[in-house]
Amino acid sequence: QQQVKQSPQSLIVQKGGISIINCAYENTAFDYFPWYQQFPGKGPALLIAIRPDVSEKKEGRFTISFNKSAKQFSLHIMDSQPGDSATYFCAASIIRNTPLVFGKGTRLSVIA
Amino acid sequence: EPEVTQTPSHQVTQMGQEVILRCVPISNHLYFYWYRQILGQKVEFLVSFYNNEISEKSEIFDDQFSVERPDGSNFTLKIRSTKLEDSAMYFCASSADSAVSAAFFGQGTRLTVV
Numbered sequence: 268q269q270q271v272k273q274s275p276q277s278l279i280v281q282k283g284g285i286s287i288i289n290c291a292y293e294n295t296a297f298d299y300f301p302w303y304q305q306f307p308g309k310g311p312a313l314l315i316a317i318r319p320d321v322s323e324k325k326e327g328r329f330t331i332s333f334n335k336s337a338k339q340f341s342l343h344i345m346d347s348q349p350g351d352s353a354t355y356f357c358a359a360s361i362i363r364n365t366p367l368v369f370g371k372g373t374r375l376s377v378i379a
Numbered sequence: 380e381p382e383v384t385q386t387p388s389h390q391v392t393q394m395g396q397e398v399i400l401r402c403v404p405i406s407n408h409l410y411f412y413w414y415r416q417i418l419g420q421k422v423e424f425l426v427s428f429y430n431n432e433i434s435e436k437s438e439i440f441d442d443q444f445s446v447e448r449p450d451g452s453n454f455t456l457k458i459r460s461t462k463l464e465d466s467a468m469y470f471c472a473s474s475a476d477s478a479v480s481a482a483f484f485g486q487g488t489r490l491t492v493v
Binding site for chain 1: 382410414420421422423424435436437455470472474482483484485486487
C-alpha cells in the first residue's frame with residue numbers, strides 16, 4: 268500500500284514533443300505528490316509538486332495532472348528539449364508524516 | 380541558492396568497517412533525512428530526524444545504522460559494520476517544514492563496500 272508505481276521505465280521523445288510519465292498510488296492518505304528530476308551523478312532535484320485539492324498544476328513547460336478518484340498523477344513536459352534528458356521520479360508522502368515514497372523512475376531521452 | 384552539501388562524494392571501504400557519511404543541511408531547515416539509491420533503482424527512505432531525535436525510520440535502518448547531529452550544522456549517518464549490500468548512493472535531504480515536504484537533496488555520497 269506504500270508503493271508508488273511509475274511508468275514507463277524509459278521514454279524516448281523527439282525534440283519539441285510531449286513527454287508523459289504516469290504514476291499510480293494505493294494509499295489514500297497520501298496528500299503530497301512531488302516530481303523529482305535527477306541527472307547522472309547528482310541528487311534528485313524537486314521539479315514540481317501538487318496537493319490533491321487541485322487537478323492540475325503548471326510551471327513553465329512542466330504540468331502535473333492529478334486524478335484523485337483514479338489515484339493517478341502524471342507529469343507532462345511540453346516542448347521537450349535535449350536538456351530535459353534525465354531520470355524523473357514521482358513520489359508521494361503524507362504531509363504531516365513524511366518521508367517520501369518514490370516510484371522506480373523513468374529515464375527520459377529527448378533526441379534532436 | 381542554498382544547498383545541501385555532502386562529503387565525501389565517494390567512499391570506498393572494506394566489508395566490516397565503519398563509515399560515517401556527512402551532510403550539511405540548508406541552514407534554516409528543521410527536518411533532515413537520509414535516503415539511499417542502489418545503482419539503477421529507486422530512491423529509498425532510511426531515516427528522518429527532527430528536534431534532535433529520529434522521527435521515523437524504515438526497515439532498512441537497522442541496528443547497524445545511526446544518525447547524529449553533533450553540532451548545529453552537521454548531520455551524519457554512521458554504518459557500524461558495512462556489508463556488500465550497503466553499496467549505494469546515499470542522499471541527505473532537508474526541508475524547512477514538514478507541512479511543505481519540499482525536500483532538498485544533496486548531491487550524494489557513493490559508498491562502495493569491497
